Amino acid sequence: MEFSKTENILSSIVDILKHIDDVQNDVVELSERSVLGFNNFLEENSIQPNEKILEVFQYNDIITQQLSAVSDAIAMIEKNIDIYLHAVKHDQNALGDSIDKLSGKLMQSLKKAKEKQQAFSGNALRTEHTESIEFF
Numbered sequence: 001m002e003f004s005k006t007e008n009i010l011s012s013i014v015d016i017l018k019h020i021d022d023v024q025n026d027v028v029e030l031s032e033r034s035v036l037g038f039n040n041f042l043e044e045n046s047i048q049p050n051e052k053i054l055e056v057f058q059y060n061d062i063i064t065q066q067l068s069a070v071s072d073a074i075a076m077i078e079k080n081i082d083i084y085l086h087a088v089k090h091d092q093n094a095l096g097d098s099i100d101k102l103s104g105k106l107m108q109s110l111k112k113a114k115e116k117q118q119a120f121s122g123n124a125l126r127t128e129h130t131e132s133i134e135f136f
Contacts, residue, residue: 006088006099010081017074024067035060069116073109080105 035057042049049057084102 007085010085014078014081017077021071021074024071028064028067031060031063066117069113072116073113076109076112077106080109 039057041047042053080102084099
């Protein structure tokens with residue numbers, strides 16, 4: 001595959017990832033507004049949150065952490081693609097070796113994102129567990 005085609009494909013991937021990241025940032029902002037609104041309602045009406053309500057707030061925190069981890073993965077992928085494109089632009093002979101290195105780095109980014117997903121989600125997504133969510 002010639003460099004210009006590779007560059008176009010990878011640039012398209014970066015643009016798609018940037019769009020996904022923008023949408024995620026909007027979701028985080030809306031989620032935070034929602035929680036703040038709900039919290040204000042509780043305070044204004046002098047309602048003490050019970051365990052279920054606290055669990056809902058914890059879910060929101062988990063959602064925010066998950067989206068943040070995805071944003072970190074997107075940033076790492078974008079960085080690796082930029083490094084790859086810069087390196088190959090200056091050395092056309094490195095195209096094959098560099099794509100293998102890029103692939104390895106992208107897989108490392110994926111592995112790290114999956115580890116963060118696992119660490120952040122705790123028991124929230126496993127309904128078969130009877131353990132409660134750990135509150136910070």
